Each structure stands twice: as structure tokens, then as C-alpha cells.
Amino acid sequence: MVYCNFAPTFRNIFEIPQEVSSIKSDLTEYPVALEISSDRMLVSDGSGRLYLSGTEEVYELTDKSGTLIPCRLLHTRQTETGLEVLITRRGPIPDAASKDAQTYELVALRLSSGTLREIWSLLGTSLPADIQYDHASEEYIISSPSPFRPSTAPEVLEPTPTKDEMAPIPAPGKILIQQVLPMTKLLLFHLRTHTLGHKRKIRVTLSKSYLTLHIISSASSIPLPKYAQCPWWAEIDSGASLWTWEHTPDERESKVGILTLHLEKKHTETRWSHVFSQSSNEPEVPETLDPSELANIREALEKYTSEMAGDMPSLANPDADEELDAPGQVGQRVLVMRVGAQTGKVEVDQREVSLLSSPVSSPKSGPPSLVVRRDIDGLLFTRSTSHWEHESTYSALSFVLASKRDTRFVLHHKDKMVLAFESGSTHGTGNVYVYRGHGKAKSQFSEQSVLGIADKESGSLLGVVMLKEGVFCCLCERRLIVLKGIV
Known part of the structure; x- marks a missing residue:
């Protein structure tokens, strides 16, 4: 007490x-x-x-x-x-x-x-990584690395692309474009090229307005792609676009690779009917969807034809970065589900997000909320009536959390602050890092505070609750610590 x-x-x-x-x-x-x-x-x-x-x-x-x-x-x-x-x-x-x-x-x-x-x-x-209760809808909000299903239901398998959904590999000297995201935000431009097996022989310039591509090769049995200031259909974000070159898995063709141009559109809502401007006189490039996207569409169509689905996920991140969101990165990859308290019926709100923070436990709990990762930021979503709403943004939260290696709890208090508690188990000491929020206001700067809570005498941190506004109770193995005046 x-x-x-x-x-x-x-x-x-x-x-x-x-x-x-x-x-x-x-x-x-x-x-x-x-x-x-x-x-x-x-x-x-x-x-x-x-x-x-x-x-x-x-x-x-x-x-x-x-x-x-x-x-x-x-x-x-x-x-x-x-x-x-x-x-x-x-x-x-x-x-x-x-x-x-x-x-x-x-x-x-x-x-x-x-x-x-x-x-x-x-x-x-x-x-489960986090469980909250929504009094308005009488549902549990469950964040878990894997889905839950009724014990009598068959295991839910990830959709497998059919034969016509398999990713086509362009023939030598041909071009293939893939739309990876539904809003055509990211485009993959595949060029299969026989080179001498060295990345240094490839010259690529991704300007906002044009493409320059040249491959140095003394001899080649197939035509090599070559573009000299070839204008795009629309401007790209040259700072976010990049290119990669990889060998094919077949060791017998060690000098064969796939050159991939990842083009990030400057205006995300602009639809591209072609890759290059018609003034470039380049041949039309066939377009296809990424196999995983086709499989997801097929799964969604099957779902809607079998039963009515719930609300459209609003925690979705249309700009998800596969490299940044890879396993081992900051945050925990979870599915967000709603489970009826009386029926046990499961509705998936979002198939996969990177969970950064859960609300701190307190006697007066508000509506369910989560802080999820978006690039280097943390987005605070709250559950109101029947959907998730973006409440505010913790700028650069994902970036600052990435440097913490002994984090035990990451908890938020509304849009006011996020607290990252170290367990103190690694070196016998532990801190709490307090990151201030600005609500709906936009700011280039945020206040940060650091307090020591766990040490060798107190032992590792076991749990945290908020007793009332600005008063946090931290239970360690051998000591109870009270923090006040933080809010």
C-alpha cells in the first residue's frame, strides 16, 4: 500500500x-x-x-x-x-x-x-504478448506472435501460391515489373543479365526523372540492357530507391544474376500505366503482381465469399519495410486479434505489426491502445467503438528503442509518455527511460529522462503498475520502488 x-x-x-x-x-x-x-x-x-x-x-x-x-x-x-x-x-x-x-x-x-x-x-x-479488455464491445484485444483458433478447428495454413501465381523469371534480356504493394508504392524492376559475375561492372543511376543503366562486358551471347537518361513515367524518390544484384541459385550459371531496381514513387497515389515515359520509345513492360500479394488476394476473396469479414484493418502499415522489419529488429511482430468474451469468436484486426509498447496497468484503464512501429516512429492507436484510430505519434521512438538491449517492459501512458524499463538482470543495474509525447501536436524535439530503479541490492525488475496519475510502482526481487512526478 x-x-x-x-x-x-x-x-x-x-x-x-x-x-x-x-x-x-x-x-x-x-x-x-x-x-x-x-x-x-x-x-x-x-x-x-x-x-x-x-x-x-x-x-x-x-x-x-x-x-x-x-x-x-x-x-x-x-x-x-x-x-x-x-x-x-x-x-x-x-x-x-x-x-x-x-x-x-x-x-x-x-x-x-x-x-x-x-x-x-x-x-x-x-x-500472448499483450491482452486488454474492451468494455464497449465486450472483447479481448490480444496481440500474439501467432494466431489463436478454436481447438476443434483445423490449423490455419498460410496461402500457397498456385502455379499461375508463381513468380515468373524474365528470360535473358527481357524486363519484368512487379507491383509488390496494393497502392503500387514499391516497384520491382527485374533485369536478368549475363555479366562476368561482378557487381562493379554494373553502373546504375536512379535519378528522380530518368534511369541510366550500363553493364560493362567485352562479349555477351545475349543483348544486355542499356539505358541512357531514359525518362520515368513519373518522378521517383531517388533517395529511397535502390538497386541490388544477386546470383541465381543455380551454381551451373554462376555468371547469371537478377538485377533488381527498387523504385519508390515520389507521389504514392500516382498510378503508373508504364515504367518509362512514352516519349522514350521503350517497349511496353508487362506487369504482374508479387506472388505473395496474389496469394493474399486469393485468400481474401475466399474469406469474403464464405462469410462477411470484420472491419478493414486500420493498423496496417502500407509502407512496411521488409529489411527494417526483419526478425531481430526493434519491436515484437504480432497479430492483433479481437476475441468475443462470451463466444470466443476470433476476428483478426491486423495480421502483422511490430508492437513497440503496451499500456501501463492502472486502476482506471482507458480504451485499448497500442504503440506500433512505423519506420523510425511509434504510432499510438486507440480502440474506439468499432475501429482503431491513430491518436498521436512518438517521433523516433523505434530508433531510440533500438539501442536498448536489456529492456524488460515498454509501457505507455496515453499520449503523454512511453517508459522503457530495463530488467537489471544483465549487469545488476537497470534504468527507466522516459520519452515524452506531444499529443496531436507536431514537434521536432522531445524530452527524455533517465532514472535508475534496479540495482544489485534490489534485484531484477518483475513488474510495473501505475497507482494514480504520475505515480508508478515498480516491484523488484527484493525491493518495492515508487516513482512519482513523472507525468
Whole structure:
């Protein structure tokens, strides 16, 4: 408990019964206590028992043989029919020789008058990265690296391109253009060329208005592409455009490669009917969609013909950069799903975003919100009624988070600030980095603060909550730390 002078005091409000047993399960989760009201808490011991403080009620999660099932308590809320509880539990452990992935169940329980009943369960191959509850729609907002599906439903497979959707490789001396993104933001211009196998023999100039391409070769059995200030159909962003050259996978043709010109359009809404201006007298270039885009379109069409879909994803990043968003980069790649609290019905809001921050836990929680990556920035989205709205932007947030290697929690408080907490486990010390927001206002500068919270004496950081506006409580292994005056 933290009083007005912000000095924490401790008192025993519930003691988890300790079972005396010589056998300890390796699957037991950490105990969790969640507040139901000012005088009631739901406590999980991690091994499968749930306790309602202030009462004698004890609920046990067991299998058909009566064995306790270890679980992790995620969320609880009071309803007219009882306590609605959300947990995760581990699925069957795959055999060591099996290629099957470990599965996890997301389970909704109802606790009432000493009776535990399972409402629904979903199956996935990873644990949720973030869970929030939307009171307006009575849905859980779940961010997870992999999707959850009903336990009885077949596994959702990624669409496989059909034969006519496979990426065509242009013949020697020919040109092929691919539209990679729906808004034709990024164009791939493939030239298959027989060179002497060295990148230095390729000369490319990507001007905003024209292309100059020359390949140095003393002899060639096929015509080599050559362009001298050939004008584009429309201007490109020369600073964002680039070119690459790679060998073909066939080692027998080690001197054969694919020259790729990545053209970023200056005006993203401009439609290109040709690659080059008609005044250049260049032959018309055939255009095709990228195979993955074709597969996604086919999947979407099948979905819309089978059942009506939900809202159009508004967390989508039309300017996603595959290189910047590759695994190992800042942020966690997740899917954002909505799950009906009563039905367990899953609706995918966004198939893949890079999650930078989740809202800090507090007694007065607002609407669901997420901070997702967009280039070097962090975009704050809030859930209102039936869609996501872009609330504000944390400029360069992705860039500054990239330098943090011991981050334990990244949490935001509305559009006011993002707090990056180091765990303190790597070197025995840990800081919290505070990045100020500017709301809807645009600014070239932002304030940053650094506070030390974890050290060798306090131990690693275990959790963070906000008690009231500007007062944060940080629980370490051996110390409770209160931060005030940050907001």
C-alpha cells in the first residue's frame, strides 16, 4: 500500500497455501493476484488453484483424471453471472523426436458459487504478448506472435501460391515489373543479365526523372540492357530507391544474376500505366503482381465469399519495410486479434505489426491502445467503438528503442509518455527511460529522462503498475520502488 507521502507499507492480505509434496512440477506458473474490487482479489497459485480473497472459495482447474493443470492468470472481471477469468495453459508436450510445435490454450472460465466452468478455449503456438479488455464491445484485444483458433478447428495454413501465381523469371534480356504493394508504392524492376559475375561492372543511376543503366562486358551471347537518361513515367524518390544484384541459385550459371531496381514513387497515389515515359520509345513492360500479394488476394476473396469479414484493418502499415522489419529488429511482430468474451469468436484486426509498447496497468484503464512501429516512429492507436484510430505519434521512438538491449517492459501512458524499463538482470543495474509525447501536436524535439530503479541490492525488475496519475510502482526481487512526478 502506498500512502499520500508515497512511502510504501506492507501488510498481509492473503497467504497462498503451500502444498507439501515431494514432487514439484516443472510446468507450474508464477502466482498472480488480480484486483476485482477494492476489497477482493482473485489469486492463482500457478499450479491450478484459484482463490477468492475474503472468502473460503477455492477453484481447481483439473483434467479428466482429476490432476491439477498449471495455468497463468491473465484477466478477471465481475459480471452478473459470476467472475469471468482468462487464463493460458500449456498443451501436450510434443515428443522429442516429433516436429510438432508446443501448443498453448487460451481459456475463458466462469467462477460462481464454488463452481468452475470452461466457457471456451482457443489454441495457438505461442503465448500472448499483450491482452486488454474492451468494455464497449465486450472483447479481448490480444496481440500474439501467432494466431489463436478454436481447438476443434483445423490449423490455419498460410496461402500457397498456385502455379499461375508463381513468380515468373524474365528470360535473358527481357524486363519484368512487379507491383509488390496494393497502392503500387514499391516497384520491382527485374533485369536478368549475363555479366562476368561482378557487381562493379554494373553502373546504375536512379535519378528522380530518368534511369541510366550500363553493364560493362567485352562479349555477351545475349543483348544486355542499356539505358541512357531514359525518362520515368513519373518522378521517383531517388533517395529511397535502390538497386541490388544477386546470383541465381543455380551454381551451373554462376555468371547469371537478377538485377533488381527498387523504385519508390515520389507521389504514392500516382498510378503508373508504364515504367518509362512514352516519349522514350521503350517497349511496353508487362506487369504482374508479387506472388505473395496474389496469394493474399486469393485468400481474401475466399474469406469474403464464405462469410462477411470484420472491419478493414486500420493498423496496417502500407509502407512496411521488409529489411527494417526483419526478425531481430526493434519491436515484437504480432497479430492483433479481437476475441468475443462470451463466444470466443476470433476476428483478426491486423495480421502483422511490430508492437513497440503496451499500456501501463492502472486502476482506471482507458480504451485499448497500442504503440506500433512505423519506420523510425511509434504510432499510438486507440480502440474506439468499432475501429482503431491513430491518436498521436512518438517521433523516433523505434530508433531510440533500438539501442536498448536489456529492456524488460515498454509501457505507455496515453499520449503523454512511453517508459522503457530495463530488467537489471544483465549487469545488476537497470534504468527507466522516459520519452515524452506531444499529443496531436507536431514537434521536432522531445524530452527524455533517465532514472535508475534496479540495482544489485534490489534485484531484477518483475513488474510495473501505475497507482494514480504520475505515480508508478515498480516491484523488484527484493525491493518495492515508487516513482512519482513523472507525468
